[in-house]
Amino acid sequence: MPALPGGFELPASLRLTRVGSVDAVALEARAADLAGRSIKKESKLLALDLAIRCMDLTTLEGADTPGKVTALCTKAIRPDAQDASVPSCAAVCVYPNLVPTAVARLRGSGVKVASVATAFPSGQSPTAIKVREVEEVVAMGADEVDMVIDRGAFLSGRYGKVYDEIVAVKEVCGAAHLKVILETAELGGYDAIRRASLLAMAAGADFIKTSTGKAAASATLPIQLCMLEAIRDVHDATGRRVGMKAAGGIRTAKQAVQYLVQVHETLGLAWLTPDLYRLGASSLLNDVLMQLHTQRTGRYQSLDYFTND
Amino acid sequence: MTDIVPAPAAWEYAPAPESRAVVTIAPAYGLYIGGEWVEPAAGERFATISPASEEQLAEIAQGGEEDVDRAVRAARAAFPGWAALPGAERAKYLFRIARLLQERAREFAVLESLDGGKPIKESRDVDVPLAAAHFFYYAGWADKLEYAFPGRPQPRPLGVAGQIIPWNFPLLMLAWKVAPALATGNTVVLKPAESTPLTALLFCDVLRQAGLPAGVVNVVTGDGRTGAALVAHPGVDKIAFTGSTEVGKSIQRAVAGSGKRLTLELGGKGANIVFDDAALDQAVEGIVTGITFNQGHVCCAGSRLLVQESVAEQLIAKLRRRMEKLRVGDPLDKNTDIGAINSAEQLARIEELVQSGRDEGATIWQPACRLPEKGFWYPPTVFTEVAQSHRIAQEEIFGPVLSVLTFRTPDEAVEKANNTPYGLSAGVWTEKGSRILWMAQRLRAGVVWANTYNRFDPTSPFGGYKESGYGREGGRHGLAAYLSLEEAGVGGGEA
Amino acid sequence: MTDRLPVMKTYKLFIGGAFPRSESGRVVEVEGANVALASRKDVRDAVKAARGAFPGWAKATAYNRGQVLYRLAELMEARAGDLAATCSGPDEVARAVDRVVWYAGWTDKLAQVVGGANPVAGPYFDFTVPEPTGVVGIVAPAEPALLGLISRLAPALAGGNVVVALASQLHPLAAVELAECIATADVPAGVVNILTGDPAETAPWLASHMDVNAIDISGAVAAPGGDPAFATALERAAADNVKRVVRGPADGQRLADVEQLLELKTVWHPIGV
Incomplete structure (x- = not known):
């Protein structure tokens, strides 16, 4: 029954944070300011170690095979053949067909298996099929599901469809954690990224994630900052901590440190754990390892000494 | 996730100091008058310190009335030649200065932060680049002044500009003052703030490198007494002041009746x-x-x-x-x-x-x-x-x-x-x-x-309403403070 | 034709659109008439009226201000004979009328000529617009009686300022006659206030008034047998609230006279999506 006979319900007070808006220039200026932090010595070692522990080592190619995925899983468990003190990565992220291979290799290692799903990367399939796909990957043992939102629905204003689909996927995830990929490059600006972030969190996302890595552009520092601010507002309003995953385009240790500094200074130390922060990357790890060695040995390094998997 | 991985207990950033090695500070400085370093007549000096450590950085000359007079005379002597120089040639000096500031940017940034206490990221990313940009911007005006003010086809410089700048943006305020004054063909006597004189003194070395004619810019350091002497000097045609409203008012009183042109950039409560x-x-x-x-x-x-x-x-x-x-x-x-x-x-x-x-x-x-x-x-x-x-x-x-x-x-x-x-x-x-x-x-x-x-x-005019002062710095409007502008119309010659 | 005794005019002050006598009740005989001798309290009242009129006049469109000034020229033309009797004659009136017309045409040109867009090195749209300084005190030149006042008054009004003018002590009738034109020319009440009397008595109160934003001391500077120390004293008093001190020719027609009573406002806004 509507509160006012003949009327309709107005959200007099928003249950969540206000959607609000984002000023692009100021957001980018803040991101650039934080990117200018000079992280040296022990503080850099901490960051590099953290970057590895928060890394979702990723392969998402049509040519992926069990052999390729097995090798990647091995690297994720022990990233540095020369140094056992280097921690394992957080997860290995693969296509659904490769989940059994990854599960088999990673069992007992503490490294999670993440699977993309829901008609990745476009999301342009019927909801029922997406839900079914998620059921499959969870049944195969995936610990984490990286779903994509339906950008077609979002951009045409059918926010309800986007929301309902995330809810449906979340329901079948069970114990698996749900990362919701916004594919920020396709949304058309920071206001939309903020709106999509809030929508995904409202629908139950455990993480929100920038990109598939398959679009024209991927994560950027201002985009992550925009999403972190949404996460912070949700935490303020509900007490819930939603995780952040930046993915795509992060190839150097320097970039990784910049992303971590931004998380540190926006959300605080509490988010600096693989439980709440991930870096999705395919070629970042070796650069981080090289930097670790440089820091420890005082010598510049060569890629010849780091394995390509 | 089933297992919780603890976040680090702290992430302290290790010190990341910019190296001081890039700057050389002399134990004591003189006054820069007529293209030379001269001793203050009374021989008086005071210390400039680093506000972050209270260490003494250098001994600075206290310019007295005699020194101010000497500087004004040097500026007066240099004025005819500088004003007569084709605008395009004046422009090239300003372009040189802009480039030299860019080349020596790190040195200026470190010195600014040392002497004034501002964070290096600001002196490096704001003060110094903007100072260079101001010279670059006004350089371009020097040979285009007749385009700046419609109906006033023959802009003329005023003569000697006495410029008094504050301690909050020592080099940047120097640039805001000196660049338009030089572009318009005036010569300058500049009084830097007592607590932050070092970048203005280093700037004199840039002038040397630029080959600026002697006496076109003179720098007389000192405290409020030095500024007062400059304001009172009859050989000064224009006073430009940035600082507190209180001092601004006293300057306005002091120049009353003198016919000196005055611009004031004073306080605010934004x-x-x-x-x-x-x-x-x-x-x-x-x-x-x-x-x-x-x-x-x-x-x-x-x-x-x-x-x-x-x-x-x-x-x-x-x-x-x-x-x-x-x-x-x-x-x-x-x-x-x-x-x-x-x-x-x-x-x-x-x-x-x-x-x-x-x-x-x-x-x-x-x-x-x-x-x-x-x-x-x-x-x-x-x-x-x-x-x-x-x-x-x-x-x-x-x-x-x-x-x-x-x-x-x-x-x-x-x-x-x-x-x-x-x-x-x-x-x-x-x-x-x-x-x-x-x-x-x-x-x-x-x-x-x-x-x-x-x-x-540099392209954007800046200045106040009401007790925040008058006159604008920056942009085309910033030129007006340093020009005599005659109009063609009735009574136009009296401007 | 029977002899008829003409009705004599009382020459009063012009404050807030009305024609009061001086609150002091004083008059002085000048040019064959009893002219009100304004006091410091009249200055106070005039500044108050001006301040009240400022927002409306400043906010009026430039087009509207131009029309009002042109209307003033029309009324001056219509009363050319009366005006001529108070000044040096028809020629001065003609020039005064033309001068008002010249400034009337400036109102809607100023923003483009004086302001502009600033090409800043960053993702910002940045522009500068002129705005009126506020309440302007004018010590009108002693001569020419009408043209001198018009030359100082019209540029102030064209820029959107409101004015308290101290009329020529020697020739106050032209100012009162002009006030009567202004009163009927759609100039909003309080935008122009004109005080007759002795500027040596009133000008210091105007110069030190904390609610006056600028003072035009042309009349003090150029006063016949004028005392330079008087102008300097006004200038010094003006510093109490950082008043803009301006001056210009008694017979002048210059953009500079408009510009020196304008403030420049620079507005920044980011450009982004």
């Missing part, structure tokens, strides 16, 4: 006005920039936050959290957000006004932050429950101290914002375009930043 529809996180950035940029030692600082009551609680919570992240400390550390307070005297003034805020019943908040033991420091400070009548809402504090007031309607915001003798700057934060323009029209201030704050550019 209102930063946040509406409930603003992009809040970015507004917070603007508020923080507005009050902590250069430790709040900024005449156009957004020292009054006017926030719409419906969003005040949320905004202030965000503001406090953001301020907790500010890193106060060594100005030379690349991660420092807030450096040292410029002088013991300024620190005492900030402390006195903050105490008045407490006494008058406003609520004070400061983040927990460790301040270094030596040197002059003040943590970022936010006063809430501030009334319009409190001293902290009326007087310029010139430190990182923000006074928060609330408003209910746009009319009330305008009324409160304008309710001050000052009129230098204002900020407006709202997503609604028509409201921005409505506000911008009504705010009695020389600069209105909408959805941004504390932006500066």
Whole structure:
């Protein structure tokens, strides 16, 4: 029954944070300011170690095979053949067909298996099929599901469809954690990224994630900052901590440190754990390892000494 | 996840100091007059110190009346030649200076931070590049002055410009003053601030490298007495002053009846006005920039936050959290957000006004932050429950101290914002375009930043309304202060 | 034709659109008439009226201000005979009328000629617009009686300022006659206030008034047998609230006279999506 006979319900007070808006220039200026932090010595070692522990080592190619995925899983468990003190990565992220291979290799290692799903990367399939796909990957043992939102629905204003689909996927995830990929490059600006972030969190996302890595552009520092601010507002309003995953385009240790500094200074130390922060990357790890060695040995390094998997 | 991986207990950033090796500071400096270093006539000197460590950096000459006279005579002697130089040639000197500043940018940045206490990231990313940009901008005007003012085809320089600059942006204010004066064919006697003379003295070496003719720019260091002597000197045709309103008024009195041209860039109590529809996180950035940029030692600082009551609680919570992240400390550390307070005297003034805020019943908040033991420091400070009548809402504090007031309607915001003798700057934060323009029209201030704050550019005229002074610096308008402009019309010759 | 005794005119002050006598009740005989001798309290009242009129006049569209000034020229032309009787004659009136027309045409050109867009090095739209300084005190030149006042008054009004003018002590009738034109020319009440009497008595109060934003001391500077120390004293008093001190020719027609009573406001806004 509507509160006012003949009327309709107005959200007099928003249950969540206000959607609000984002000023692009100021957001980018803040991101650039934080990117200018000079992280040296022990503080850099901490960051590099953290970057590895928060890394979702990723392969998402049509040519992926069990052999390729097995090798990647091995690297994720022990990233540095020369140094056992280097921690394992957080997860290995693969296509659904490769989940059994990854599960088999990673069992007992503490490294999670993440699977993309829901008609990745476009999301342009019927909801029922997406839900079914998620059921499959969870049944195969995936610990984490990286779903994509339906950008077609979002951009045409059918926010309800986007929301309902995330809810449906979340329901079948069970114990698996749900990362919701916004594919920020396709949304058309920071206001939309903020709106999509809030929508995904409202629908139950455990993480929100920038990109598939398959679009024209991927994560950027201002985009992550925009999403972190949404996460912070949700935490303020509900007490819930939603995780952040930046993915795509992060190839150097320097970039990784910049992303971590931004998380540190926006959300605080509490988010600096693989439980709440991930870096999705395919070629970042070796650069981080090289930097670790440089820091420890005082010598510049060569890629010849780091394995390509 | 099933297993919780603990976050690190702390992530302290290791010190990342910019190297001091790039600068060489002499034990003592003379005065730069007629292209030479000369001893002050009375032989008097004072120390300039680093406000971050209180270490003495150098002994600075106290210019007396005799020295000022000597400098004015040097400038007067250089004037005919400099004014007669084709504009294109003057331009090339200015371009040279701009380039030399860029080449020696690191040196200037480190020296500025050492002597004045501002964070290296600001001197490196703002002060020095903007100073170079000012010279570059006005260089281009030097041979185009007849295009600048329609109906006034034959602009002429005034003669000798006496320029007195403040301690908050020593090199940048030098550039704001010297660049347009030289571009228009005037010669200069510059008096840097007592507590921050080093970059102006280093600038003299740039002039040497640029081959600027002797006497075109003269630098006479000293305290207020030196400035007063410059203002009083009959051989000066124009006075340009940036500093406090109190001193500005005394200068205006002093030049009364002398026929000297005068421009004043004085104090402010800028209102930063946040509406409930603003992009809040970015507004917070603007508020923080507005009050902590250069430790709040900024005449156009957004020292009054006017926030719409419906969003005040949320905004202030965000503001406090953001301020907790500010890193106060060594100005030379690349991660420092807030450096040292410029002088013991300024620190005492900030402390006195903050105490008045407490006494008058406003609520004070400061983040927990460790301040270094030596040197002059003040943590970022936010006063809430501030009334319009409190001293902290009326007087310029010139430190990182923000006074928060609330408003209910746009009319009330305008009324409160304008309710001050000052009129230098204002900020407006709202997503609604028509409201921005409505506000911008009504705010009695020389600069209105909408959805941004504390932006500066050589092309953009800057200056105040009311007791914030008169005249503009920057842009085409900045030329007018240094030119005699005759009009073709009736009575035009008398300008 | 029977002899008829003409009705004599009382020459009064012009404050807030009305024609009061001086609150002091004083008059002085000048040019064959009893002219009100304004006091410091009349200065106070005139500044108050001007301040009240400022927002409306400043906010009026430039087009509207131009029309009002042109209307003033029309009424001066219509009363050319009366005006001529108070000044040096028809030629001065003609020039005064033409001068008002010249300034009437400036109102809606100023923003483009004086302001502009600033190409800043960053993602911001940045522009500068002129705005009126506020309440302007004018010490009118002693001569020419009408043209001198018009030359100082019209540029102030064209820029959107409001004025308290101290009329020529020697030739006050032209100022009162002009006030009567202004009163009927759709100039909003309080935008122009004209005080007759002795500027040596009233000008210091105007110069030190904290609610006056600028003072035009042309009349003090150029006063016949004028005392330079008087102008300097006014200038010094003006510093109390950083008043703009301006001056210009008694017979001048210059953009500079408009410009020196304008403030420049620079507005920044980010450009982004």
